[in-house]
Amino acid sequence: MVAVVLLAAAVLAFPSLAPNPYILSAGVVVLNYAVLSTSWSFVGGFTGYISLGHGALAGLGGYGTALLVTKAGLPSFVALAVAALLVAALAVPIGFAALRVRGASFVIVSIALVLILLLVFQSWASLTGGSRGLVVPRPFPDLLRPEHHRVFYYLFAGLLALALLAWWMIDRSRFGLGLKAIREDEDKAEALGTPTFAYKLVVFVVSAAFTALGGGLYALWFGDLDPVFQFSILTGSYLVLMALLGGVRNLFGPLVGALVVGIGLEYFKVEFGDTQLHLVATGLLLALVVLFMPDGVLPAIGSLLGRMRPAQNSIREVTAAELRDQRVAAAGAPAAREPVDAVASTAGERAQSTEERA
Amino acid sequence: GGDDGGSAGADDPIVVGVSLPLTGDFSEPGKGVQRGYEAWAKITNDKGGLLGRKVELKILDDQSNADRVVADYEQLIGKDNVDLVVGPFSTRLVVPAARVAEEYGMLFVEPAGAAKEVFEQGFKNLFYAAPAVANDHYNHLAEYVLALPSDQRPKTAAYAAMDDPFAQGTAYGLKEKLEAGGVRTVVDEVYPPNTTDFGSIAAKIAASKADMVVGGSQYQDGVNLIVALQQLKYQPKLAAFSTAPTNPEFAAAIGNKTEGILSPTGYTQDAKYPSNTEFVEKYAAQFGSPPEEDEANAYTTGQVVAAAVTAVGCAEQGECQKKLVEWVRTNTVETVVGPLSWDETGKPKGAHMIQQWVGGKIQIVLPAAAKETDLVYPKPAW
Amino acid sequence: MSERSEVPSLATDGLTKAFGGVVALDGATVEFRHGQVNALIGPNGSGKTTFFNCVTGMIRPDGGQVTYQGRDITGAAPHRIVRAGLGRTFQLCRVFPRMTALDNVLAAVRPVGLTGLLRGAHVRADLDRARGWLTRLGIEHLADVEARNMSWGQQKLLELAGVLMSDPETVLLDEPAGGVNPALLDRIGTLVRELNAEGRTFVIVEHNMDLVMSVSDHIVVFDRGRPIAEGPPSLIRSDERVLGAYLGV
Amino acid sequence: MASEIELVDIQAGYGRAAPVLRGLTVSVPAGQIVCLVGPNGAGKSTVLKVASGLLKPRSGKILVGGVDVTGQGPQRMLASGVAHVLQGHSVFREMTVAENVLLGGYTLKDKALIAERTAFVKEVFPVVAQRWNSLAGLLSGGQQKQVEFARSLMVNPKVVLLDEPSMGLDPKATTTVFEQVVRMRDAGTAVLLVEQNARRALETADLGCVLDLGRVHISGPAPQLLADPQLGELYLGGRPAEPTAIPKR
Amino acid sequence: MPSGALLLQSIILGLLLGGLYALLAAGLTLYFGIMRVVMIAHSAFLILAAYLAWWSHSRLGVDPLLSMIVTVPLFFACGVLLQRVLLARLRAVTLTMMSVLLTFAIAVLIEGLLGYVFTGTQRRIQLGYGSASFGIFGARVAVVKLIAFGLAAVALLTLYLLMKKTTFGWALRATIQHRDAARLVGIETERVAGYGFGLGLATAAVGGTALALDTTIYPSLHWHWIGPLMAIIVVGGLGSVPGSAMAAMVLGMLQSLLQIPLGTTWAQTIFYLALFATLAFRPQGFFGGRLAQRF
Numbered sequence A: 001m002v003a004v005v006l007l008a009a010a011v012l013a014f015p016s017l018a019p020n021p022y023i024l025s026a027g028v029v030v031l032n033y034a035v036l037s038t039s040w041s042f043v044g045g046f047t048g049y050i051s052l053g054h055g056a057l058a059g060l061g062g063y064g065t066a067l068l069v070t071k072a073g074l075p076s077f078v079a080l081a082v083a084a085l086l087v088a089a090l091a092v093p094i095g096f097a098a099l100r101v102r103g104a105s106f107v108i109v110s111i112a113l114v115l116i117l118l119l120v121f122q123s124w125a126s127l128t129g130g131s132r133g134l135v136v137p138r139p140f141p142d143l144l145r146p147e148h149h150r151v152f153y154y155l156f157a158g159l160l161a162l163a164l165l166a167w168w169m170i171d172r173s174r175f176g177l178g179l180k181a182i183r184e185d186e187d188k189a190e191a192l193g194t195p196t197f198a199y200k201l202v203v204f205v206v207s208a209a210f211t212a213l214g215g216g217l218y219a220l221w222f223g224d225l226d227p228v229f230q231f232s233i234l235t236g237s238y239l240v241l242m243a244l245l246g247g248v249r250n251l252f253g254p255l256v257g258a259l260v261v262g263i264g265l266e267y268f269k270v271e272f273g274d275t276q277l278h279l280v281a282t283g284l285l286l287a288l289v290v291l292f293m294p295d296g297v298l299p300a301i302g303s304l305l306g307r308m309r310p311a312q313n314s315i316r317e318v319t320a321a322e323l324r325d326q327r328v329a330a331a332g333a334p335a336a337r338e339p340v341d342a343v344a345s346t347a348g349e350r351a352q353s354t355e356e357r358a
Numbered sequence B: 001g002g003d004d005g006g007s008a009g010a011d012d013p014i015v016v017g018v019s020l021p022l023t024g025d026f027s028e029p030g031k032g033v034q035r036g037y038e039a040w041a042k043i044t045n046d047k048g049g050l051l052g053r054k055v056e057l058k059i060l061d062d063q064s065n066a067d068r069v070v071a072d073y074e075q076l077i078g079k080d081n082v083d084l085v086v087g088p089f090s091t092r093l094v095v096p097a098a099r100v101a102e103e104y105g106m107l108f109v110e111p112a113g114a115a116k117e118v119f120e121q122g123f124k125n126l127f128y129a130a131p132a133v134a135n136d137h138y139n140h141l142a143e144y145v146l147a148l149p150s151d152q153r154p155k156t157a158a159y160a161a162m163d164d165p166f167a168q169g170t171a172y173g174l175k176e177k178l179e180a181g182g183v184r185t186v187v188d189e190v191y192p193p194n195t196t197d198f199g200s201i202a203a204k205i206a207a208s209k210a211d212m213v214v215g216g217s218q219y220q221d222g223v224n225l226i227v228a229l230q231q232l233k234y235q236p237k238l239a240a241f242s243t244a245p246t247n248p249e250f251a252a253a254i255g256n257k258t259e260g261i262l263s264p265t266g267y268t269q270d271a272k273y274p275s276n277t278e279f280v281e282k283y284a285a286q287f288g289s290p291p292e293e294d295e296a297n298a299y300t301t302g303q304v305v306a307a308a309v310t311a312v313g314c315a316e317q318g319e320c321q322k323k324l325v326e327w328v329r330t331n332t333v334e335t336v337v338g339p340l341s342w343d344e345t346g347k348p349k350g351a352h353m354i355q356q357w358v359g360g361k362i363q364i365v366l367p368a369a370a371k372e373t374d375l376v377y378p379k380p381a382w
Numbered sequence C: 001m002s003e004r005s006e007v008p009s010l011a012t013d014g015l016t017k018a019f020g021g022v023v024a025l026d027g028a029t030v031e032f033r034h035g036q037v038n039a040l041i042g043p044n045g046s047g048k049t050t051f052f053n054c055v056t057g058m059i060r061p062d063g064g065q066v067t068y069q070g071r072d073i074t075g076a077a078p079h080r081i082v083r084a085g086l087g088r089t090f091q092l093c094r095v096f097p098r099m100t101a102l103d104n105v106l107a108a109v110r111p112v113g114l115t116g117l118l119r120g121a122h123v124r125a126d127l128d129r130a131r132g133w134l135t136r137l138g139i140e141h142l143a144d145v146e147a148r149n150m151s152w153g154q155q156k157l158l159e160l161a162g163v164l165m166s167d168p169e170t171v172l173l174d175e176p177a178g179g180v181n182p183a184l185l186d187r188i189g190t191l192v193r194e195l196n197a198e199g200r201t202f203v204i205v206e207h208n209m210d211l212v213m214s215v216s217d218h219i220v221v222f223d224r225g226r227p228i229a230e231g232p233p234s235l236i237r238s239d240e241r242v243l244g245a246y247l248g249v
Numbered sequence D: 001m002a003s004e005i006e007l008v009d010i011q012a013g014y015g016r017a018a019p020v021l022r023g024l025t026v027s028v029p030a031g032q033i034v035c036l037v038g039p040n041g042a043g044k045s046t047v048l049k050v051a052s053g054l055l056k057p058r059s060g061k062i063l064v065g066g067v068d069v070t071g072q073g074p075q076r077m078l079a080s081g082v083a084h085v086l087q088g089h090s091v092f093r094e095m096t097v098a099e100n101v102l103l104g105g106y107t108l109k110d111k112a113l114i115a116e117r118t119a120f121v122k123e124v125f126p127v128v129a130q131r132w133n134s135l136a137g138l139l140s141g142g143q144q145k146q147v148e149f150a151r152s153l154m155v156n157p158k159v160v161l162l163d164e165p166s167m168g169l170d171p172k173a174t175t176t177v178f179e180q181v182v183r184m185r186d187a188g189t190a191v192l193l194v195e196q197n198a199r200r201a202l203e204t205a206d207l208g209c210v211l212d213l214g215r216v217h218i219s220g221p222a223p224q225l226l227a228d229p230q231l232g233e234l235y236l237g238g239r240p241a242e243p244t245a246i247p248k249r
Numbered sequence E: 001m002p003s004g005a006l007l008l009q010s011i012i013l014g015l016l017l018g019g020l021y022a023l024l025a026a027g028l029t030l031y032f033g034i035m036r037v038v039m040i041a042h043s044a045f046l047i048l049a050a051y052l053a054w055w056s057h058s059r060l061g062v063d064p065l066l067s068m069i070v071t072v073p074l075f076f077a078c079g080v081l082l083q084r085v086l087l088a089r090l091r092a093v094t095l096t097m098m099s100v101l102l103t104f105a106i107a108v109l110i111e112g113l114l115g116y117v118f119t120g121t122q123r124r125i126q127l128g129y130g131s132a133s134f135g136i137f138g139a140r141v142a143v144v145k146l147i148a149f150g151l152a153a154v155a156l157l158t159l160y161l162l163m164k165k166t167t168f169g170w171a172l173r174a175t176i177q178h179r180d181a182a183r184l185v186g187i188e189t190e191r192v193a194g195y196g197f198g199l200g201l202a203t204a205a206v207g208g209t210a211l212a213l214d215t216t217i218y219p220s221l222h223w224h225w226i227g228p229l230m231a232i233i234v235v236g237g238l239g240s241v242p243g244s245a246m247a248a249m250v251l252g253m254l255q256s257l258l259q260i261p262l263g264t265t266w267a268q269t270i271f272y273l274a275l276f277a278t279l280a281f282r283p284q285g286f287f288g289g290r291l292a293q294r295f
Ligand SMILES: Nc1ncnc2c1ncn2[C@@H]1O[C@H](COP(=O)(O)OP(=O)(O)OP(=O)(O)O)[C@@H](O)[C@H]1O
Pocket: C019, C020, C022, C023, C024, C042, C043, C044, C045, C046, C047, C048, C049, C050, C051, C091, D138, D139, D140, D141, D142, D143, D168, D170
């Protein structure tokens, strides 16, 4: 709880501490990552369906918002909400097709989703502007750029809080437990009465809606859309990297991951910016996480702390005799107790006799 | 704002910020642009700098990514507090970058945003430092074709353009004019930038038996398309490709079967403008080979900015930028690509020359005033 | 036995399922009465598991009908069938490997409505009930152990606890005794009878004849995808066809 | 008589968790069947995993034919003559029965011997012959178990470790399996058998060993253990009570 | 209506293209269908091989086909190492998921290194016979494309025989399906899994060389290949080498033919449409193989 308050305070104080608009805009980018990877972890974290295609949902949110503003003339934030709803609606058929398959096939489908949307948005130039891109009008045309960043920083922070809240609510709920059961063994979950498909679809739609909100808000902030960058596998993969790095099973995992990766990407770029080595560094980071912290940073820290405590016993610490006693006691009959030692001692003798014969 | 970036101060260098695609899809032309800027800074400094201050470049890599390019200019202007900014490479990156500059009120002269969309965004601070926008590159060729006697004039044309505002713009500029002049379009193909297999496109063009083929291409796709056409033994009467044929490696790449291939260019090392002679000479000394178009465009950008700074007498963020913008808008600048002036959208008011491979060498054939040799038509077999 | 046992609980009519050339169910017509402990026995590969799979909607039968308490449930989604009151365990024991035993059991709680869905998963009442089941199956000491760290038999018991938590009226058990220690087996037998007395119907697939004979009221014997005999244990024990086809005497 | 395989003072466990086996000593004399019984989670499977090299012990020694083989992997152990049939289901699910069985003879080079063995297992387990070309994963649970056992019969090891071979088998197949175990013993193979069908196993075995809490609790000649009433109650389950004897509420 | 000549030409081009696709997808089938590793880096290795071929041609003057003498064994060794050192560390339960990310990382790494060493410039091998072709029935067949097709055919056949006719194929499948059981029948699981992976990468070496013969390469090109190749192996049926080869031929042909009316970009969507259609109607693939749904 204290952590939550501290975190919130830190996030909210950041804009006043940021020394210049650039840092502030970097903060916006990181928050956007945090929103997206948290949204991703609704699906990836709870159900274990790894989607590399969430970049596409964000892109749809962005384009949806932009088109509603430019073509339908809706006010920016109305357009954002409508776009998120539309994407959520669109997520129903997408989820319907994609969630029929599991595991690696789902990964492939999600990749295919990005690629096909890229092709469509590139080719359908009359609507989307194609490779010329699409310009999103500013929601607050009068704001100076630094102010613009500040406003959007808070908007993103709000959206993040909303996503985290939703995540937390699901995590502790029976719905969440059902989703986790799906992650562990889908058929078994179904056999226990969980409507697995409906669960998956619902959480996919929720995830899509949040992702679209993130993407749409980004579009409003950023102003220029280009299919190549909106529908990129790389974006989707960064989201996975962040969530994974932080720990998909933790509320703040994706947020922590976004902080680390966001700052890391920036750092690599500054360090190795004029060569492709920044890609190498990103690849190494991802590989290290997968190999050594497959559950993420937060759980890794947790287990490091846990290792300092004495090891937990996995073996049952009750003998059959004790179990029998419990059973008898439970049945209400007087426990026909016989000293266990007696058995043990006879056992010892017999064991010896076996060894002699051997 | 804080003066830690070093505006004012007579001895402080003038810091010019730029973000370039040094890695990623546009890295090759990006590097060319970088060399052009570096040559400009060096040549300028060797002559004593601007306003008596040294020029210092601050170059960031945007990885050919629009998100990054914005972050970069954000950093340059907001954090590094540079005195001036100049533009990146590629239309896709110019627009978002220009918006940042615009919103911070900076003058934004750029070497690469040639597509007409750039000038439809309502930017007030943007100027394209080259003779013509993409759609006008082929203007001289269009005139030439349409002026041919009707029995010789090509009847049909095939167009293949990369899905990129610049490349497509060049081909479509020509297409529009030829169609208006009665040359029928028989193939109109657009391919994504990452296309590597041109077999099918070439097959379509070959099957159409078009009299002329026009490629709205960048370097490598142009080469691939030509090779694929050659594999199919297609022999048009006229073949024009943007960008690719002017590349020094072009002839080797297509097995020296270059004869008669046409290409528009905004720059030639042999141009007689005074600053150009100096540029070619010093550039060659600095980098060991003569400059290409990308380098020249970057250099031109520098020249435009330098002219404005010298004329206005200041170089820092704030009020000064307004004056710089005002000056560029109302003046003509002598550059390595000739005198440049702009309309109110920042679009230059010139045209490109047309070059052709003749006798194993690429030479200027149009306009008549600048030609080094006569245009060969119909084109010999390749 | 009470009079309720005259009501059919689960019935199939001409249930057929073939996998390629293999006929797993060949027009199986079976009826299990309400409130009884039924056993379903038969040689390996006689179609018992396939029968369960068809009844619970895990596989769609090629033909025939499944009725549960008078309702036709043929081809319904598995979770609907479970919600209708039909719970099952798997022969190849399935638990949620990375969840604790307690969560494994809690996952069987069936939320009702939106508020139910969003209720906390670890509310007191549920926890108590879940621990209760673990205790009844003798694995309460493993409540906080992740299921993947349990031995085969422990997982088997855990799975049973989960199904019971989902509170089914009719419980289908596929080899509950497989790999379970005999001492615990008695306990499972007793538990089945107790739960039966509370009004639950059981259908048990099992090869352990001691358990089958001691616990069941009614036995159906399968061979090659169809019932070949049925009746009370005493009758089945001496049925020649059964002796030949199954017990191998 | 010399021990064919001997585990001496073994400490073993999984990952960083507390040990499962705590100073366990077992030995199997050549040509004898030793039966391990014990409650679920006692560590029986773990003993076999240690013996076949699947799990490296933390301390202690493993001797095969008097030679120290501690720390060797399963492939080397197999070469030294130790074969292990896993608990649960370990057929190669997406390979045919034929491929499964033939892989049992992976280490054999002699074509004639392979053919001879194949014919033998086909005869012992008819289902293997019947389903020779179907995917093993599509067989019923018991059928898979039979394929697995057949696979292990392809080689002729010095020591066989069997982890609940009769689980999921119908009475006929169970009888076949026990016959084969006896046959192996008679052919001079040492057998370490883990069974929950404890009475039957002890009736077949020469020596018995009761495991609890990762230690040998009692060991001795099998008939002697069977006769011990207290052991019977704790580990072997009481004699099956008559159904009527179970109180109903 | 396209002319007959154009149709014929497109069919020939489609066939040749399909052959190349088949080769490139073969390795993926191996890892994905048989070893359950989603190998995102496969196409990155293709590009790496293509770069090596280009490099040896332009710097050493060696014919790209000869470069395979080095690259094939090199890639094989690389694959063994990759499997033994990296993939073997992943937990079995999460193997499929984690392998996606791990191989993604490797792909990015390779791309980065390629970019670092060779820069992002597009490269193309300039062969003397690069634009040579011969005619049949009025259509033309480029020599380089035919060579690539031949390479594909030979490599595929070898792979098929290796998997079907040798115990190695069995051992590999057994290893993946139940590692402990495989060890218990005496299979050297570590070695076998390593070889399996090595084999996959060896196909990438051949494929990359074939690819380099007639296309441009650049470091980030591999992204372009991932989608179509993944689609092919799903359509072909996971784990079936002949299936994916069939699917590759059919899709290559369709793509080539669809370009006539639809143009390059829309024609590419055929891969994804086929993918979705497969999952919707025949999850086990159209040409035999395993169920994609559960996997
Ligand atoms: N998915 C499947 N595909 C093909 N054949 C199958 C499939 N499932 C079951 N079978 C076959 O159907 C028959 C019946 O199998 P089932 O699992 O129902 O038997 P069972 O009675 O449960 O046997 P056991 O006692 O061994 O568990 C078997 O011959 C089996 O091989």
